[in-house]
Amino acid sequence: MVKPTKVTNSIRALRFAQGQMTQAELAERVGVTRQTVIAIEQGRYSPSLEMAFQIARVFGVAVEDVFQYPRQEGATP
Amino acid sequence: MVKPTKVTNSIRALRFAQGQMTQAELAERVGVTRQTVIAIEQGRYSPSLEMAFQIARVFGVAVEDVFQYPRQEGATP
DNA sequence: CTCCCGTGTCAAGCAAACTTGACACGGGCA
DNA sequence: TGCCCGTGTCAAGTTTGCTTGACACGGGAG
Numbered sequence: 229m230v231k232p233t234k235v236t237n238s239i240r241a242l243r244f245a246q247g248q249m250t251q252a253e254l255a256e257r258v259g260v261t262r263q264t265v266i267a268i269e270q271g272r273y274s275p276s277l278e279m280a281f282q283i284a285r286v287f288g289v290a291v292e293d294v295f296q297y298p299r300q301e302g303a304t305p
Numbered sequence: 306m307v308k309p310t311k312v313t314n315s316i317r318a319l320r321f322a323q324g325q326m327t328q329a330e331l332a333e334r335v336g337v338t339r340q341t342v343i344a345i346e347q348g349r350y351s352p353s354l355e356m357a358f359q360i361a362r363v364f365g366v367a368v369e370d371v372f373q374y375p376r377q378e379g380a381t382p
Numbered sequence: 383c384t385c386c387c388g389t390g391t392c393a394a395g396c397a398a399a400c401t402t403g404a405c406a407c408g409g410g411c412a
Numbered sequence: 413t414g415c416c417c418g419t420g421t422c423a424a425g426t427t428t429g430c431t432t433g434a435c436a437c438g439g440g441a442g
Contacts, residue, residue: 235354250388264430266390273429274354276399277312281374291368297358327418341400343420350399353429 235274236296239265242287258282312351313373316342319364335359 243249255265258279268275268283274295275283284291320326332342335356345352345360351372352360361368 233355235358251390252388261431262389263391263432267430270390276429277351277354277357277368277372278310278374279429280354280357281312281372285374285376291354295354295358297355297362299362328420329418338401339419340402340421344400347420353399356399 233271233274234298236271236298237269237294238296239269239283239294242289242294246287254283254286257286310348310351311375313348313375314346314371315373316346316360316371319366319371323364331360331363334363 239254243251243254251265251269252262255262258265259282260279264275264279267273268279280291280295284294287294316331320328320331328342328346329339332339335342336359337356341352344350345356357368357372361371364371
């Protein structure tokens, strides 16, 4: 993937806030694999809406609180 | 698609609230095709996070306000 | 030191999301 | 009457999210 995604997230911070939850544990909680969590956490690609909702739910916050979407990317090619 | 998606949405209502915005116009505003908007609006599949953010932005509301995610359904085996 | 844990990475592959293009149908208007 | 508009649908194709499985590396515990 050449495009590192526009969406950023606070998953790592949220994980620690929830008492050192590991990536593997989060992965199991949301129902995906460890690799997927790592990739999303690093912003390699943006997850599906459903996954975003599930992640937000695990942390007990709103999706807007986990994922940040920058307004209108400058389209810098 | 056999699974009609778990995520529902209020796109149609939002479109009308914004003064009869057509599907084609919404599609162009979010940067996708007309078919994609129709499919999402009918809940045939859930969009990506980025698309969800863009749609919410067009309507000037939060993503939670456009898309509703039911909590943990019966876990269909 | 050696083993296990949490993390990160690569590769191949499937499925879902998204695209392009064509066609159908009802309603309003010239 | 004919035509444009908004909507919905089918089909085939590309992209990309997500999976499985294997391997690497630093740190803490035995």
